[in-house]
Amino acid sequence: MRYKNVDSAKAIRRAAVGLVALAALIIPAPLASASPPSAKGDDKVIELPGASSAEGIAEGEGTTFFAGDLFKGDIFRGDIRRGTARLYIDVPDGRMAVGMKVDVENGLLFVAGGTTGQAYVYDTDSGKTVATYQLTTQPAFINDVAVTPDGAWFTNSLKGELYFVPADRHGKPGEAKTLELTGPAAATPGDFNLNGIAAVRGGRTLIVAHTANEALYTVDPESGSSAEIAGAKLPNVDGIVARGNTLWAVQNMLNQVSRVRLDSRLDSFEVRDVITSPDFQVPTTAALFGGTLAVVNAKFGVPGASTFEVVLTGAR
Numbered sequence: 001m002r003y004k005n006v007d008s009a010k011a012i013r014r015a016a017v018g019l020v021a022l023a024a025l026i027i028p029a030p031l032a033s034a035s036p037p038s039a040k041g042d043d044k045v046i047e048l049p050g051a052s053s054a055e056g057i058a059e060g061e062g063t064t065f066f067a068g069d070l071f072k073g074d075i076f077r078g079d080i081r082r083g084t085a086r087l088y089i090d091v092p093d094g095r096m097a098v099g100m101k102v103d104v105e106n107g108l109l110f111v112a113g114g115t116t117g118q119a120y121v122y123d124t125d126s127g128k129t130v131a132t133y134q135l136t137t138q139p140a141f142i143n144d145v146a147v148t149p150d151g152a153w154f155t156n157s158l159k160g161e162l163y164f165v166p167a168d169r170h171g172k173p174g175e176a177k178t179l180e181l182t183g184p185a186a187a188t189p190g191d192f193n194l195n196g197i198a199a200v201r202g203g204r205t206l207i208v209a210h211t212a213n214e215a216l217y218t219v220d221p222e223s224g225s226s227a228e229i230a231g232a233k234l235p236n237v238d239g240i241v242a243r244g245n246t247l248w249a250v251q252n253m254l255n256q257v258s259r260v261r262l263d264s265r266l267d268s269f270e271v272r273d274v275i276t277s278p279d280f281q282v283p284t285t286a287a288l289f290g291g292t293l294a295v296v297n298a299k300f301g302v303p304g305a306s307t308f309e310v311v312l313t314g315a316r
Contacts, residue, residue, distance in 0.1 A: 043279050043311055043313045044083060044311070044312040045309050046078055046080070046083050046084065046085050046309055046311075047085065047308070047309045048069070048078075048085050048307075048308050048310065049076075049085065049086065049087065050087060051067075051069045051074075051076065051307070051308040052069055052071060052072055052308075053069055053071045053072070053298070053308065054067060054069065054070055054284075054296050054297060054298050054299070054308035055070040055097065055098050055099070055284050055296060055298050056068045056097055056111070056112070056144075056239075056284070056285050056296065057100070057285050057287045057294055057295075057296045058102045058109065058145075058287055059102060059287040059288060059289060060077075060104065060109075060124060061104055061124075063079050063080045063081040063289060064079055065077075065078050065079070065085075065289075065294055066088070066100060066109055066124070067100075067296055067310060068098070068100055068111060069097060069308075070096060070098065070114070071096060072091070072095075072096075073091040073092075073094075073095030073096050073097045073111075073113075073120075074087060074089060075091065075097060075109070075111070075122065075127070076088055078310065080289055080292065080310075080312055085310070088127055089122055089127040091129075094116070095113060095118070095120060096112075096113050096114035096115065096116055097112075097113075098112040098141075098142065098143050098144065099112045099143055099155075099196070099197075099239060099285055100112065100145055101147040101152060102124060102147070103152065103167060105171075106171030107123060107124045107171065108123065108124065108130060108167065108171060108173070109122040109123075109124050110145045110147065110152040110154075110165065111145070112142040112144055112145050112154055113135075113142045114140075114141055114142055114143070115140060115141055116140070116142070117134060117135055117136045117137060117140035118132060118133060118134055118135060119133045119142060119145075119152075119154050119165060119176070120133075121133075121165070121173050131165075131173045133165060133176045135154060135163040135176055136161075136163070136178070139158040139159065140156055140159070141156060141157040141192070142154050142155070142163075143157045143192075143194065143196075144196045145197065146197040146206060147199065148199045148202070148203025148221075149202065149203055150167065150203060151164055151165050151166035151173070152164070152165045153197055153199065153221070154197075155194040155195060155197050156194060157193050157194055157211070158188065158193065159188065160181045160185065160187065160188055161178055161179060161180050161186075161224075162179045162194075162197075162206070162208075162219065163176055163177065163179070164177045164221070179221065179224045180224050181224045181225075182223075182224055182226065183217070183225050183226035183227060184210075184215070184226055184227070184228055185208055185210060185217040185219055185226030186226065187210070187212070187213065190211065190213075191212070193210055193212045194208050194209075194210060194211075195208070195209045195210065195237065195238055195239070196209035196240035196249070196285070197209070198240050198241060198242035198247065199242075200242050200266070204221070205219070205220070205221070205266065206219040206220075206221055207219070207229070207240065207242060207247065207266070208226075209234070209237040209238065209239070209240045209249060210237070211236065211237055211238065214234050214235050215229075215233070215234065215237075216228075216229040216231070216234065216237075216240075216247070216249070216260075216269060217229060218266050227267075229262065229266055229267065229268060229269050230268040230269070231268055231269035231270060232270075234251060234258060235251060236251045236253045237250070237251055238250045238251065238283075238284045238285065239286055241288045241293075242262075243288060245261060245262045245263070245264065246259065246261060246262070246272075247260050247262055248260075248288065248315065250285060250286050250295065252283060253282060253300075253301075255276065255277075255280040255281070255282065255283065256274050256276045256280070257274070257275040257283065257293065257313075258271050258273070258274050258275075259271070259274070259275060259316065275293070275314070275315075275316075277295075277313045279311045279313075280295065280297065280311060281298075281299045282297060282298050282299050282301065282302060283297055283298065284296055284298040284300075288315060290315075291314060291315050291316065292312055292313070293312070293313050293315045294310050294311070295310065295312075295313060296309075296311075297309050297310075297311060
């Protein structure tokens with residue numbers, strides 16, 4: 001693992017984020033941070049210029065997003081309000097970019113490295129590599145990321161385990177740890193098993209999507225024990241996003257996102273809506289900007305796919 005010294009910009013960022021968080025407790029915020037499309041068919045599309053593939057997306061500060069070139073590992077930076085994106089980090093050969101999440105307070109972008117078994121941490125201000133981790137040996141497909149106040153969790157679609165990369169109060173990443181799972185989330189019956197991941201309850205509980213089992217599970221980040229969140233089957237479930245008791249589950253080959261309501265004990269869920277768009281072409285992951293979902297088209301198996309994009313659609 002490699003890391004760099006954290007500069008003074010991190011301290012400024014932490015102070016600013018702290019003030020924003022305090023203000024949010026005092027002044028009610030509007031539902032959306034950007035104007036969402038008014039109806040189906042009114043969705044907006046942002047091309048990732050020069051991308052040869054795509055898979056992950058992460059919400060940054062304000063209306064900023066980051067998205068990845070799956071097989072090259074390059075990182076794009078865009079703005080959902082302006083409707084633009086550009087290549088931001090041209091990474092060394094041999095990396096991949098699957099799921100990703102931003103630690104806004106510390107200005108860190110955590111990226112899952114797919115078949116490399118690796119994870120990468122980038123500085124969102126400079127684009128420089130902060131750290132590289134070899135999370136596991138083969139078999140490996142490091143698939144998605146969830147950020148908590150203490151660091152980031154990564155899933156492996158080929159093993160029943162999670163990996164945690166801590167970040168201290170100065171934003172410096174520490175040594176990675178492996179969490180062996182027990183219970184239903186640990187099962188590996190298919191080619192892709194653990195997939196999307198979200199942190200809820202301030203990071204005290206994790207929710208994982210299990211593609212092969214078409215299910216959602218809770219995971220205790222201390223013990224690794226898991227339990228089913230009972231509900232309808234979620235075929236082709238991929239990336240997930242959670243806010244409060246609402247969770248959005250991207251279902252790639254079905255070209256849809258299911259919006260589900262979680263019960264207060266996280267024992268069960270109910271599908272409240274299915275979000276579709278004529279612009280979806282095998283979406284894999286999503287980022288939430290208030291009332292707007294930014295969804296990445298991976299176009300797996302789409303003949304002649306030569307461009308890759310982010311689709312902005314209503315979250316409800």
